[in-house]
Amino acid sequence: MLDRNIAAEVLARAVKTGGDFAEIFLEDSVRTNIALKSDRIESLGTSRMHGAGIRVFEGTKAIYVFTNDTSREGLLDCAAQAAAAVRSGSGCTPVGFSHWSAARAEEIRILPGDAAAARKAEKLRAANAAARAVSPEIVQVNCNYGDVVQDVLICNTEGVFVTDRRVRTRMRVAAVASDGKENQTGTSSPGASMGFEIFEERIDPEACGKTAAEKAVTMLHADPCPAGVFPVVIDGGFGGVIFHEACGHSLEATSVAYGVSEFSGKLGQQIAASCVTAVDDGTIPGEWGSIHIDDEGMPASRLTLIENGILVNYMIDKLGGRRMNMAPTGSGRRESYQWAPTSRMRNTYIAAGTDDEAEMIATMGTGLYAKSMGGGSVNPATGEFNFSVEEGYWVEDGKILRPVRGASLIGKGGEVLMRIDRVGKTMTMAQGMCGSASGSIPVNVGQPMIRISHMTVGGK
Amino acid sequence: MTQLDTFIEKLLKAAAEAGIDPAEVYCAERSAFSAEAMEGNIESYEVSETCALGLRGMVGGKTGYASTEAFDDEAIRMLVRGVQESAALVEAEEQDEIYAGDPDYPAMETPENDLDEVTPEEKLQFALAMEKSARAADARITKSNGSYVATGRGTLRLVNSYGLNLKTETPPGGYAVAGIWLIGKDGDSTVTGGNSEAGRKFRALDPAAIGKKAAEETTARLNASPVESGVYRAVIRRDAMKSLLRTFAGIFSAENAQKKMSLLEGREGEAIAAPCVTLMDDPLLPGGFASAAFDGEGSASRTKAVIENGVLKTLLHSRKTARKAGTESTGNAQRSVSSPVTVAPTNFFFRPGEKDLDGLLADMGEGLLITELGGLHAGANPVSGDFSLIAKGFRVKDGKQGAPVEQVTIAGNFYQLLKDIRAVGSDLEFKGSGIGSPSVDAGTIHVAGK
Numbered sequence: 055m056l057d058r059n060i061a062a063e064v065l066a067r068a069v070k071t072g073g074d075f076a077e078i079f080l081e082d083s084v085r086t087n088i089a090l091k092s093d094r095i096e097s098l099g100t101s102r103m104h105g106a107g108i109r110v111f112e113g114t115k116a117i118y119v120f121t122n123d124t125s126r127e128g129l130l131d132c133a134a135q136a137a138a139a140v141r142s143g144s145g146c147t148p149v150g151f152s153h154w155s156a157a158r159a160e161e162i163r164i165l166p167g168d169a170a171a172a173r174k175a176e177k178l179r180a181a182n183a184a185a186r187a188v189s190p191e192i193v194q195v196n197c198n199y200g201d202v203v204q205d206v207l208i209c210n211t212e213g214v215f216v217t218d219r220r221v222r223t224r225m226r227v228a229a230v231a232s233d234g235k236e237n238q239t240g241t242s243s244p245g246a247s248m249g250f251e252i253f254e255e256r257i258d259p260e261a262c263g264k265t266a267a268e269k270a271v272t273m274l275h276a277d278p279c280p281a282g283v284f285p286v287v288i289d290g291g292f293g294g295v296i297f298h299e300a301c302g303h304s305l306e307a308t309s310v311a312y313g314v315s316e317f318s319g320k321l322g323q324q325i326a327a328s329c330v331t332a333v334d335d336g337t338i339p340g341e342w343g344s345i346h347i348d349d350e351g352m353p354a355s356r357l358t359l360i361e362n363g364i365l366v367n368y369m370i371d372k373l374g375g376r377r378m379n380m381a382p383t384g385s386g387r388r389e390s391y392q393w394a395p396t397s398r399m400r401n402t403y404i405a406a407g408t409d410d411e412a413e414m415i416a417t418m419g420t421g422l423y424a425k426s427m428g429g430g431s432v433n434p435a436t437g438e439f440n441f442s443v444e445e446g447y448w449v450e451d452g453k454i455l456r457p458v459r460g461a462s463l464i465g466k467g468g469e470v471l472m473r474i475d476r477v478g479k480t481m482t483m484a485q486g487m488c489g490s491a492s493g494s495i496p497v498n499v500g501q502p503m504i505r506i507s508h509m510t511v512g513g514k
Numbered sequence: 515m516t517q518l519d520t521f522i523e524k525l526l527k528a529a530a531e532a533g534i535d536p537a538e539v540y541c542a543e544r545s546a547f548s549a550e551a552m553e554g555n556i557e558s559y560e561v562s563e564t565c566a567l568g569l570r571g572m573v574g575g576k577t578g579y580a581s582t583e584a585f586d587d588e589a590i591r592m593l594v595r596g597v598q599e600s601a602a603l604v605e606a607e608e609q610d611e612i613y614a615g616d617p618d619y620p621a622m623e624t625p626e627n628d629l630d631e632v633t634p635e636e637k638l639q640f641a642l643a644m645e646k647s648a649r650a651a652d653a654r655i656t657k658s659n660g661s662y663v664a665t666g667r668g669t670l671r672l673v674n675s676y677g678l679n680l681k682t683e684t685p686p687g688g689y690a691v692a693g694i695w696l697i698g699k700d701g702d703s704t705v706t707g708g709n710s711e712a713g714r715k716f717r718a719l720d721p722a723a724i725g726k727k728a729a730e731e732t733t734a735r736l737n738a739s740p741v742e743s744g745v746y747r748a749v750i751r752r753d754a755m756k757s758l759l760r761t762f763a764g765i766f767s768a769e770n771a772q773k774k775m776s777l778l779e780g781r782e783g784e785a786i787a788a789p790c791v792t793l794m795d796d797p798l799l800p801g802g803f804a805s806a807a808f809d810g811e812g813s814a815s816r817t818k819a820v821i822e823n824g825v826l827k828t829l830l831h832s833r834k835t836a837r838k839a840g841t842e843s844t845g846n847a848q849r850s851v852s853s854p855v856t857v858a859p860t861n862f863f864f865r866p867g868e869k870d871l872d873g874l875l876a877d878m879g880e881g882l883l884i885t886e887l888g889g890l891h892a893g894a895n896p897v898s899g900d901f902s903l904i905a906k907g908f909r910v911k912d913g914k915q916g917a918p919v920e921q922v923t924i925a926g927n928f929y930q931l932l933k934d935i936r937a938v939g940s941d942l943e944f945k946g947s948g949i950g951s952p953s954v955d956a957g958t959i960h961v962a963g964k
Contacts, residue, residue, distance in 0.1 A: 082584070088603070089854075091773055096606045097579060100596035101852040104584035105564065117559045122566075122583045139559045139634070171603050194774040230774060230897055237777065237897045279902075281925065281962030282743045312552060314659055314697065316704075394560065429892030435659060435697050435706045438921070440889035440904035462893045462902040462923050510740070512893075512902045512923025514960040 055207040055217065056080050058151055060126045064108070065148050065211050068133035072143030073110035073117070075372075076133070076211045079349060080106040080124060081391040083204035086166060090178040090197040093186075098171055107391040110136040112143040114377045118394040149213035156346040156353070157219040161339065162249040166201035166223060169250035174199050177225060177259045185229045185263035189271045193237075194230040195263070199223075201249070208351035216351045222342065222496060223252045224485065227263050231270035238276075238459065240269025240444070245342045245485045245496070256340075269426060269445045272457045279446055279461035279513030285421035286463060286506045287414055287449070287476075292427045292484035294499035297332055297404050299430040299439040300467035301325075305359055305367075306385070307374025307397035308491055309434035316437040316468050320365050326471035328363040329407050336384060336400035342485040343401040343498040350386035350395055357383050359402075371397040389493025396492045403500030407477025411503045414476045416452040422461060422511050423447040423454055429486070430463075437467035440512075462512035470509055478502035518543075518565065521585050522673055525569060525593060530675060532594045534571035534578075534601075536612040538674035540810070541567040542684075542851050546666035547634065551641040553658055559634075568851035569593040570612065573601035577610040581852035610855055611833045614676035616814040619807045620798055625687040627714035629665050632690075637663040640721050644694045647725030652698075652733050659695035659706060661725075665716060672812050680812055685803045687714040691946045694725055698732040705920075707732030712946025714801065734908075738918035740963035741909065747881030748924070748959045749874045749910070752943045754887045755951040759862070761890045762899065762928040763949065766793075766820050767846075767857040768835035775897050777929060778829060786826045787932035790867060793821040795830060797845060797860035804860040804948025810849035815860070818844055821932075832857050863950035867938035871953045874939050876913035878955055883908045883915055884924060899928040905961075922963040931956055 061078060068076035083103045089096045106129060107120035117139045119132045178197040185195045201223040209215040224245025231238050242265040244257050253259065288296055301317075309315035317325055326332070336345045336354035345354045350372050357367050370378065371386035374397045387398035415423060423446065430441025443461035447454045483500030522539050529537035543565045550558045568581035580596025582589045645661040667688035672680045693710025709728035711719050750758070764770050771779035778786065787793075797815035799805055807815055811833050819827050831839065832847035832855055848858035875883060886906040894901040902925040909916040934957030944950035 098600040101581040
């Protein structure tokens with residue numbers, strides 16, 4: 055993608071004014087998106103992203119310049135602009151490149167470009183038909199298919215010169231149920247780091263459509279969720295978003311490095327109930343949040359974050375590592391060349407425990423069973439998080455009584471982790487897009503079914 | 515002729531030769547600068563220059579799309595092939611229309627601006643000055659969580675095979691945004707807060723004032739606590755109301771209505787809001803951050819009331835949705851380089867009323883002032899109108915702002931809220947966005963707390 059001599063010339067230009075590290079991230083990616091609405095294929099879009107970002111460090115100050123112009127002149131101009139922002143750096147001598155490729159071609163059986171658009175559209179039609187067959191109350195189904203092949207080259211003044219190819223495929227179904235007066239939606243959006251073979255191995259479009267439609271219909275007939283403080287059981291899969299928001303973001307160097315996170319300075323201390331072990335694993339083959347290398351060129355790793363309640367690791371990128379005086383963990387990620395990388399999650403989950411799922415609900419008394427979660431957000435400085443419940447059920451005396459809608463869960467991360475009193479036996483994961491300082495990136499969240507002794511449930 | 519002009523000319527020629535007729539190019543050029551200071555040091559510094567281009571065209575009466583950020587001969591082949599493949603697959607009932615253009619376009623004034631004169635060094639000093647002012651304002655401000663400055667300019671071009679060739683700056687005059695996030699501590703209480711300002715004249719922004727206001731917003735939140743769960747009277751402050759309007763703006767899109775994604779289909783002429791509510795969409799607003807002379811389909815921009823005195827006057831239309839509904843485009847087609855034409859508001863705001871925020875609180879007497887809403891991407895359902903959101907604010911007693919509130923949620927429904935609004939305030943604010951709102955007296959809301 056880039057001649058090594060030009061790369062070396064650009065890096066040398068970037069550190070000419072005293073920068074003590076420089077990096078080039080070059081990207082060429084092609085995305086295909088297909089949308090089905092109102093029973094018809096509505097659009098197919100192909101888009102090519104192409105550009106490069108040059109990053110220069112001066113101690114813990116990071117300078118980032120990006121452009122579409124990846125010619126030698128374009129890159130040299132970017133490098134000069136970055137160098138101009140350095141004031142009084144200690145400088146560095148670029149190390150000779152050691153070239154390698156992180157791409158694993160054997161992982162992908164059918165590259166997105168090798169499957170005709172018509173075959174992809176068929177998957178949407180199948181999902182749409184299955185969703186509409188669930189109930190006459192389903193008035194609209196939006197189905198989306200998306201794939202991306204991202205080719206990257208990352209090189210830096212420490213001798214890294216690595217190329218990678220990232221392939222991902224996902225489908226999303228959003229079904230709307232209506233009784234004429236009210237609308238409710240249900241969604242299902244599975245994906246993986248795979249090509250078109252995903253439909254043979256992982257995604258059943260009919261099941262995906264059916265799941266979304268059933269959620270929408272269930273919620274159309276649900277009462278508003280009672281508001282107050284209650285015990286809450288959260289199911290596996292996307293339920294893992296609670297850990298992602300309540301704890302994950304606060305363990306990223308982005309907030310830990312400045313002492314801003316509520317978990318800053320707490321390595322070795324208990325921050326969660328002792329039944330909680332949590333992991334961030336970028337190495338699981340084919341998973342949505344998996345990476346071969348991070349966006350700083352470092353190989354992926356499996357990182358235990360919390361072991362039996364004790365905080366053992368943070369997620370650290372290169373710059374965060376400089377600020378914290380700790381080694382990076384292969385966690386530097388970014389949406390595209392238009393973003394400087396920072397510490398991010400990959401596949402992040404609460405590990406399987408030993409508790410019985412049926413007992414968890416039977417002994418909870420009165421509260422909420424959150425079967426399916428929506429998204430959420432967190433303020434890492436205070437730990438305040440919130441997320442929405444997509445499909446919830448009201449439980450009285452340990453019995454699931456009726457569906458409830460409009461529920462949201464709020465709390466402070468440090469408090470809610472200590473209140474987990476049950477962790478089930480089967481961990482499952484689900485896919486999401488996580489938005490933060492370096493853009494929107496694919497991540498998995500996951501957990502077994504868990505119980506929280508009490509938390510604030512928003513509703514009416 | 516620039517290289518880009520040459521590329522566009524070659525591309526339209528290649529499209530015509532490939533049977534793509536009509537064809538249209540939509541191109542966005544951007545340059546941006548941003549920098550952030552933390553605790554007295556410049557920690558990040560970012561500069562960018564980008565250009566992206568999309569081709570939209572018809573083959574056999576069907577519309578196709580493709581886009582690129584590379585501008586070589588291979589890109590031309592890829593765009594032409596992409597549009598052909600796309601047009602061959604789509605089967606939508608209503609096709610896009612490529613528009614020959616209106617006879618006249620409104621003249622847009624470029625607001626006075628100084629963005630080309632201000633040096634990066636001035637911007638860095640500005641970020642440091644905001645921090646200094648905030649830290650000096652109150653000893654309980656223990657940390658800066660980022661003091662940032664961002665400026666940028668953009669140009670949009672729309673060129674099609676009918677000979678339409680439009681160009682505009684987005685937003686006119688560019689933008690400058692400056693703000694700061696802070697952490698405040700008092701005993702066991704840790705809170706965050708911030709403030710930002712936006713404009714076209716960087717040198718008209720005041721770093722000391724932005725920092726001081728940020729410190730005030732932050733320290734006011736110290737020692738906040740939840741209220742009891744229940745039903746409360748509530749005033750929603752301009753910034754929180756703006757975030758709600760942004761989240762639910764899609765219900766006014768005719769595209770969503772026609773696809774059963776909004777409950778407002780066919781309800782033009784009906785009272786859907788309280789009589790004190792007028793909702794404007796004004797692409798010609800002087801100095802507006804979403805101001806433009808033409809929309810994403812090349813229709814001339816015009817000002818309209820969406821809700822006037824509580825009555826729904828019109829939904830927002832593109833040419834495609836207008837044709838289906840038997841009406842005229844409202845000039846609200848929106849597109850990006852890589853996505854199909856959709857419908858979206860421009861400068862979109864509730865017309866301000868008579869009373870300021872203090873006046874609204876005085877009239878309410880007892881209740882809550884909601885100043886911040888979170889989790890809008892998940893806890894608000896733009897289809898049903900339901901929301902259940904984490905909220906912050908203040909107790910209101912005897913018509914005055916009292917002790918701060920946190921760790922509560924408010925729940926309601928946006929359609930119902932429009933009807934429940936008792937008064938609209940005078941404090942309309944945009945702060946760097948096309949969407950704006952004054953504070954509103956929202957009637958009653960459900961609160962989950964202790």
